[in-house]
Amino acid sequence: MLFRSFFDDKLAQYTYLVGCQRTGEAIVIDPSRSIDEIVQVAKKEGLTLTAATETHIHADFVSGSRQLAVDHGVKLYLSDEGDENWKYGYTEGLDVEFVRDGSRFSIGNIDFEVMHTPGHTPESISFILTDRGGGATKPMGIFSGDFVFVGDVGRPDLLEKAAGAEGTADSGARDMFRSIQRFKELPDYLMVWPAHGAGSACGKSLGAVPSSTVGYEKQFNWAMQIDDEQAFVDELLKDQPEAPVYFAEMKKVNKVGPTVLKHTDRVPDLSAEDVKQALKNNNTLVIDTRPATLAEKTLIPGSITIPYNKSFTNWTGWLANYDEDLVIIGEPYDKEAIIESMHSIHFDRIIGYAPVDVVAEWNQHDAYETLSVEEFLEEAEKESTYVVDVRNDVEWGDGHLNQANHHFLGKIRDTDIPKDKTVLVYCQGGARSAIASSVLKSLGYEDVKHMAGGYGAYLREQKNK
Incomplete structure (x- = not known):
């Protein structure tokens, strides 16, 4: 068996290529939209891409399943779990097999068993792999998608926060609790291959290690330690990061079918x-x-x-x-x-x-100013200034400047910040406040300044006094 993982560090997303070297067939699991590297690796290893699958209708990136089906004629194995709201809508004319809990399929001498693992989304499934071609009679690992991560589990509130599906956060959390009980019954030696790592917004405390085992997660994943359902629900829903606004678009796109990109679609260079x-x-x-x-x-x-x-x-x-x-x-x-x-x-x-x-x-530029912590604090005391903290809710809750008003960066283009004052912007380290300052300038705010080093630098200076 050939096994390769591909990691997109900007999305913290894993795609997997699994091939049977005896038959030359290969499957791609949770493919990203950019498939060229995967195709090249498969070709180099003497494999033909014959199938693709995904663990659920993704909300954080565009799936490459449709692209693979159109460009390379692969067969798609797609979830048939969940109600009518969570069915794929682009499968007409493609080679598709819909799978449910307990379904089995093979790629060469590699077997996959489907396990319905709702919680993150209603249609979420995982795939348990057995390398029969290598002589195994027991499974090797599980592709857990956004169900179980290293050190965390998938958040159930995205449908409600990003897609507007009211009331699904609580029910999803309870589904997740039940899915975890099934996960705990799996053999400890099974490898766990998740769809995301640290940096993904699909959980709140994902580990940076690319893989784990069922046994390790049962011992050290916080979600495996809580046996009371209500306590689990409360903890899972607490302090989840803001749901990016584009997640709603991704969910819709991956459901109805992403646009198939053509190599002739080139972005022109501009003067x-x-x-x-x-x-x-x-x-x-x-x-x-x-x-x-x-x-x-x-x-x-x-x-x-x-x-x-x-x-x-x-x-x-x-x-x-x-x-x-x-x-x-x-x-x-x-x-x-x-x-x-x-x-x-x-x-x-x-x-x-x-x-x-x-x-x-350009003869004129829309410059914003960078202030030291001391300069920023002096300006913040003036009545003519308006102080903006662009960090997320958790960071804001952990502490902020007394003069600050909370305006999260992701929503700064829809701001109600007064235009008749000097706007002072800060974040945790200075990077997000620079972005926010540029956005405010583009919206017509004339006097915008941000703090070098952010709130972290402020805390360090306070500690050294």
Whole structure:
């Protein structure tokens, strides 16, 4: 058996390639939208992609199952669990087998048994793998999707918070409790291969280790230690991070079917004049991907900065709208990776990509100012200022400046911050406040300043006094 995992560090998402080397067949589990690397690895190993499957209708990235079915003719094994609201709507004309709890299928000499594991979502399933080709008569591991992570379990509140499915958080938490009881009955030696690692918003305390075992999780995963159902429900729903607004779009897209990308769909390169023309359209958002230290003094009026790093996809999902045309400013060598990152959460309305050199052709810039902690605190005492904390709810609850008003970064474009004052922005370390400052400038706020080092630097200075 061949086993490969692929990790998207911007989505903290795992895709798995499993192949039977005796028959040359292979299956992709929870495929991302970008499938080229997987196809190349399979080809290099002498395998033919014959199937793809997914553990549930994903809410945090675009699934590549449909792309694989259209481009490579693979057979799809899709969940038939859940009610009519959680059925796939794009399967007509494709080779699809719907599976339920107890269903079995094989890829060459590798067997998969389906286990219905609702909780994160009603249709969630897991796959228990047995390598019969290797002589095994007992299973090796379980692909747990967003059911069991290393050190955590999937959150059940996304449907309610992001997709507007009222009342599903509590019922999902109770489903999760029952699913965990079944998980505990599995052999301790089974490997656990989750769909996400640390950094994913699909849980609140995911570990960074890529895999685990059933026995280890039974001993050390917090969710396995609570035997009372109500206590479990209360703990699972407590302190979950904000549900990114783009999750609702992802759930819909993966249900009705993502757009199939074509290699001929190329994003054109833009000149400075092209960008100027695009900015005249109120329905165009220009995203500057340069580091904030470069963008803060040379920000093109009307644009926002979201530096291209591990957080880029997340904050793009929060701050961009699906009904907007998007223009990207970035390094030429980052173009392909940036476009791929945006496509991974279905931002397909990218009308052009401009190199960072275009910034030099602007005579005026929408600069915001960076203040030291001491300067920031002095400004915060003035009646002419309005202090904004853009951190999440948990961070805010753990402590904040007395003068601060809470405006979470992900919702800053819909802000009600007064425009007649100097706006002082801070976060935990300085990165998010820089993004927020650029957004406020794009919205017409004239005097915006943010704190270098954020609340963390403030606490360190207070400790040293």
